[in-house]
Amino acid sequence: MTLEVKNLCLTVAGRQLVSDLSFEARPGQVLAIMGPSGCGKSSILDFLCGTLAHSFKASGAILLNGMDITQVASHRRGMGMQLQDHLLFPHLSVGENLAFGVPASYSRSQRKQKVENALDDCQLQGYGKHNPLTLSGGQRARISLMRTLLSEPKALLLDEPFSKLDPELRQQFREFVFKRVSELSIPVIMVTHDQADIPDGSEVIRL
Numbered sequence: 277m278t279l280e281v282k283n284l285c286l287t288v289a290g291r292q293l294v295s296d297l298s299f300e301a302r303p304g305q306v307l308a309i310m311g312p313s314g315c316g317k318s319s320i321l322d323f324l325c326g327t328l329a330h331s332f333k334a335s336g337a338i339l340l341n342g343m344d345i346t347q348v349a350s351h352r353r354g355m356g357m358q359l360q361d362h363l364l365f366p367h368l369s370v371g372e373n374l375a376f377g378v379p380a381s382y383s384r385s386q387r388k389q390k391v392e393n394a395l396d397d398c399q400l401q402g403y404g405k406h407n408p409l410t411l412s413g414g415q416r417a418r419i420s421l422m423r424t425l426l427s428e429p430k431a432l433l434l435d436e437p438f439s440k441l442d443p444e445l446r447q448q449f450r451e452f453v454f455k456r457v458s459e460l461s462i463p464v465i466m467v468t469h470d471q472a473d474i475p476d477g478s479e480v481i482r483l
Contacts, residue, residue: 277341278302279324279431279463284336286316286323288321291321297336299481300460301431301463306454308474309467311483323431324465325357326350340430359375362420364408369418371395371404377426383395394422397456414445418452433459434466438473446473 277316279301283442286294293316301307309317322328324338327350338346338353345353363368366374382390395401398418407414416435437453454475457464466473475481 277430280339282337287333303461304458306464306475306478318435321435325355343465345419354430356424356432358424358434358437360439370406370408374423377423391424417449432464
């Protein structure tokens, strides 16, 4: 699965943020986007996800494995988005948060097994019935990412996913994220301000 953007142009309030930008992310590869605040990094992810605000004007094409999805509705694009806040539903248990990400096509027993496997992967066995508000920052980050991955995205979009974690947790969560990306072999587009967030050998776009 590859994710390709061709000739992207983004403007807002008459100001051009991105001009004629093209790139391609390959399976298991992390492509990083860096640049100063307000340069359009997160807006590129919004464009890819189909959630760009109406105040923006955009042109260009998005190809997922060669198929043009530029005009496809957001919920049908197969994009997984991971934000820096790692938000979980407070009215649902940890297990219910994970189950929320599992496609409805799976049976009840399959969904339960996927949740148990995800808890094992997160090293949070037995936490399924816990309130997410009782989790530490690193635990919330792992559960939030795993919920996104359980939705079986065809590509993963990361918007400053490590920025609110302390240095030790950042390193642990980086390793956790990139190990799963490699296992799933899906393309990843990551916005970051920190060069240390970027795996060795990754392509970097600087705006």
